[in-house]
Structures are given as C-alpha cells and as structure tokens.
Amino acid sequence: MSGFLETIVTHVKGVVAQSKTRVSMADMRRAAEAPRVVRPFRRALEEKTVAVIAEVKRASPSKGDIDLDLDAAQTARRYEQGGAAALSVLTEETFFKGSLNDLRAARQAVALPVLRKEFIVDPYQLYETGAAGADAVLLIARILSHSQLGDFMALASELRLEALVEVFDEADIEKVAPFAPPLVGINNRNLKSFETDTTRAGRLSGHLPSGTTVVAASGIKETEDIRRHLNTGISSFLVGESLVRAEDSVGLLRSWCNVNGEW
Numbered sequence: 001m002s003g004f005l006e007t008i009v010t011h012v013k014g015v016v017a018q019s020k021t022r023v024s025m026a027d028m029r030r031a032a033e034a035p036r037v038v039r040p041f042r043r044a045l046e047e048k049t050v051a052v053i054a055e056v057k058r059a060s061p062s063k064g065d066i067d068l069d070l071d072a073a074q075t076a077r078r079y080e081q082g083g084a085a086a087l088s089v090l091t092e093e094t095f096f097k098g099s100l101n102d103l104r105a106a107r108q109a110v111a112l113p114v115l116r117k118e119f120i121v122d123p124y125q126l127y128e129t130g131a132a133g134a135d136a137v138l139l140i141a142r143i144l145s146h147s148q149l150g151d152f153m154a155l156a157s158e159l160r161l162e163a164l165v166e167v168f169d170e171a172d173i174e175k176v177a178p179f180a181p182p183l184v185g186i187n188n189r190n191l192k193s194f195e196t197d198t199t200r201a202g203r204l205s206g207h208l209p210s211g212t213t214v215v216a217a218s219g220i221k222e223t224e225d226i227r228r229h230l231n232t233g234i235s236s237f238l239v240g241e242s243l244v245r246a247e248d249s250v251g252l253l254r255s256w257c258n259v260n261g262e263w
C-alpha cells in the first residue's frame with residue numbers, strides 16, 4: 001500500500017479510535033445486531049440487464065468538491081426514478097465529505113438496497129455499518145491483509161451485510177480468490193495516480209470465477225462506457241461523479257438502463 005491509500009488508512013484509523021471513545025465497541029456491536037430488515041443487494045443487480053449502483057458523492061480526492069450542497073435523500077430519489085438497481089453512499093468525512101447521516105437519509109428515501117462506501121480497516125466500522133442500516137459494505141482488498149479480508153467477510157455476513165470486495169489488479173484477484181467472494185468490484189481507477197481506464201474491468205473480469213457478480217467501478221461517464229463493458233459480459237456498474245454532475249440524472253440513468261432498447 002502506498003500514496004493516497006496509506007494516507008487515508010492512517011487517517012481512518014485515527015477517526016475510528018476517536019469514535020470508539022464515544023460509543024464503545026460492545027455498544028456498537030449491540031446496535032448492529034439489533035433486528036433490521038435488509039434489502040438484498042446482489043440480487044438487485046442480478047435482476048437487471050443493466051444494473052447501476054448510483055453513488056451519492058459530494059467530493060473526492062481526485063476531483064475535489066463535486067456538489068457539497070447535495071441533498072442525499074433527493075439524490076437517492078432521483079436515482080431510484082432513473083432505474084438504478086442500488087445506491088452507494090460515500091460516508092468518509094474528510095476526503096469525500098460524506099457521512100453516515102447521508103447513508104441513513106438516502107436509504108430512508110427509497111426502497112433500494114444501499115452500499116456503504118468506506119475505507120474499512122477495523123471491525124468497529126462493520127458494526128457501525130450495520131447499526132446505520134446499510135445492506136452492503138465495501139471491502140477494499142488492497143488495504144486489508146489476507147486474514148483481515150477473511151475475518152471481515154465473515155463478520156459482514158454475520159451482520160447480514162453483503163460484501164462488495166474491490167480489486168484493482170491480478171494480485172488483488174489472487175488475494176481474494178481463497179474467499180470466493182460472490183460480489184466483486186473491479187476499480188477502473190488507479191488509487192495511486194487517480195487515472196481511470198474504463199477498459200480495465202473488462203480485461204480483468206476474465207480472471208474471476210464464473211458465477212461471480214462483477215461490478216465495474218469508476219470513470220463511467222458515457223453510454224459508450226456502458227456498452228464497452230456489456231460487450232465483455234459485465235452488466236453492473238458503480239457510478240458516482242457523472243451522475244452527481246448530470247443536469248438530468250434521471251434521464252441519463254434511464255438511457256443507460258435501456259441501452260439495449262428493451263423498454
């Protein structure tokens with residue numbers, strides 16, 4: 001791990017240490033284990049010919065501020081209206097200006113399953129994720145050791161959180177292989193240089209076992225990007241910036257979801 005990932009992991013560990021002084025691990029665990037109704041995340045992707053996980057994203061390290069005044073509930077409603085299969089909400093507060101309140105507001109506004117987009121490095125954050133009512137959680141292979149990955153996948157499952165395991169290259173794919181994650185995101189963005197290459201997910205998806213639900217993440221802006229991925233067999237997409245910036249995100253989503261003219 002190096003560059004931005006190292007910076008953010010160090011930062012997040014500090015944030016988690018602070019959070020534990022406000023709400024103990026035991027209390028957070030109890031909150032996460034309270035009964036709740038979960039919305040199936042992977043199934044929502046599999047049910048669509050083109051499944052878009054539409055992201056609530058206020059800012060990013062690569063692009064700076066995108067829309068700081070964004071209303072998470074209203075944005076979520078627009079995404080649902082446009083035919084999104086699921087939502088992703090960035091909850092990291094310093095670099096992405098998100099929050100767990102955004103996640104709660106977005107989920108409450110719609111019937112879609114919701115992914116917590118975070119830099120998960122401590123089990124406490126998984127309890128926090130369950131307690132906030134998320135349906136799924138991102139686990140980034142690159143920032144976790146082999147044993148953390150296995151432990152976090154198991155704990156997520158105990159808490160009824162579906163894990164979207166994110167990989168960037170062949171080494172990450174080898175790392176996650178023993179755990180056979182059913183849901184894998186391939187990030188088109190190099191998290192060191194922040195450059196995106198929307199052919200990456202398509203090239204790497206062939207290294208994943210058949211039956212894996214593959215999500216192409218980052219840098220998707222145009223219908224052509226959707227088409228190119230569809231031609232490689234990928235039909236699930238995680239899209240943030242271009243939807244937040246779109247003047248008509250409902251229309252854009254509709255055009256992507258109906259790219260094959262089936263509606």
Ligand SMILES: O=C(O)c1ccccc1NCC(=O)[C@H](O)[C@H](O)COP(=O)(O)O
Nearest residue numbers: 060061062217218219220238239240241
């Ligand atoms: O978006 C960034 O700049 C970024 C930088 C470093 C680590 C993660 C980052 N983004 C998180 C995401 O995974 C994206 O928000 C998501 O894939 C959507 O990407 P995009 O459609 O390009 O906004």
